[in-house]
Amino acid sequence: MVHDELDKLQGIAPYDGTEPIDGDLRALHRKTHQTIKKVTEDIEQRFHFNTAISAVMELVNAIYQFRSEVRYGPAALPVLRLAVEMAIILISPMVPHIADEMWQTLGHENSVVQEPWPQWDEQAVAEEQQLIVVQVNGKLRNRVYVSPSATNEEVQQVALADERIKTFIGDKPIRKVVVVPGRLVNVVV
DSSP: OHHHHHHHHOOOOOOOSSOOOOHHHHHHHHHHHHHHHHHHIIIIIIIIHHHHHHHHHHHHHHEEEEHHHSOOTEEEHHHHHHHHHHHHHHHHHHHHHHHHHHHHHOOOOSSSGGSOOOOOOOOOOOOOOEEEEETTTEEEEEEEOOTOOOOOOOHHHHHHOOOOHHHTTSSSSOOOEEEEEEEEEEOOO
16 A cells, blocks of 8 residues: 555645544544554553454544545645554564555654654544434434534434434324433334
8 A cells, every 4th residue: 555655645735633634534533543543542551452453444444445435635635644653553562564664654863653643633542424224113223423512302302303213103102211321222112
């Protein structure tokens, strides 16, 4: 991937978070910071190197998907550069020689081991939408997305307003609505 993208990434500074981004760029930026957080916690707190490597591979897969779906523009290249550089830094404790080779291929003069460990951005890590499972009488009937900051009442309103859920409720009276915050809504009819 580093060699495939080298001509596009040469001379591009990594995204610094100062300019607003959205859509696929924001998703890749979020995935980058989620990976930084996951790898940092796996290595420093739990010594789970296998899950740290898995998280970096998920980031690499997200980069490949980003490359195949997004047209490169002036805003895309810095976000892509940041994701690639973070993947290299995060994998460096496990494969230092290969990481250092990729790091220097990107044009850095110092070794990757001399780079400070990256810090994740809490705002970038936060999800914009949260998946909520909606059940009718305990059976999965649909899934809806809500804001992570939505109240139980707002989650309930979104679930009851869903057209598919309305068909399962029909004209039966709703006896009870159970909301498990951040997880599910169960409508009992």
